[in-house]
Amino acid sequence: MDTAEENKPVIACTLTPAELKQRKLSGLAALKEKALEIKELPNGFASKFEYSNDMMQMLEEFVRTEKECCGFFEFTVQTDEDKRFVWLEVKGPQGVKEFIKAELEM
Numbered sequence: 066m067d068t069a070e071e072n073k074p075v076i077a078c079t080l081t082p083a084e085l086k087q088r089k090l091s092g093l094a095a096l097k098e099k100a101l102e103i104k105e106l107p108n109g110f111a112s113k114f115e116y117s118n119d120m121m122q123m124l125e126e127f128v129r130t131e132k133e134c135c136g137f138f139e140f141t142v143q144t145d146e147d148k149r150f151v152w153l154e155v156k157g158p159q160g161v162k163e164f165i166k167a168e169l170e171m
Contacts, residue, residue, distance in 0.1 A: 076160050078168060079134045093169060096127055101150070103171060109139075109156030110171050116144055116151045124153050137161065 099120065102113040114120050121142075128140045138161070141154040155165060165171050 076137055076164050096123060106156060109154060109161055110165055111152050111154045114151050116148045120151060
């Protein structure tokens with residue numbers, strides 16, 4: 066195996082199938098339900114939500130828990146100028162979009 070292949074991040078969730086199912090039914094389902102818009106990016110997805118303190122806490126919890134099991138994700142949370150909306154970008158290395166579609170059902 067060459068060096069580039071060895072340094073390539075592994076795109077796999079460390080949760081058990083039961084834990085992943087529970088994650089999909091709880092936090093992820095609530096986030097998807099609140100998404101106003103989802104855009105496909107070259108290396109991931111961006112979701113738009115109404116800005117609120119509760120939504121910011123929800124996004125913070127989502128990012129924190131996803132980083133524990135899927136360390137290859139790159140997250141960006143950005144609000145618009147007047148704090149009406151907040152965007153969550155979930156990106157990563159090559160192959161991450163397919164992983165998001167399959168595992169996070171986006």
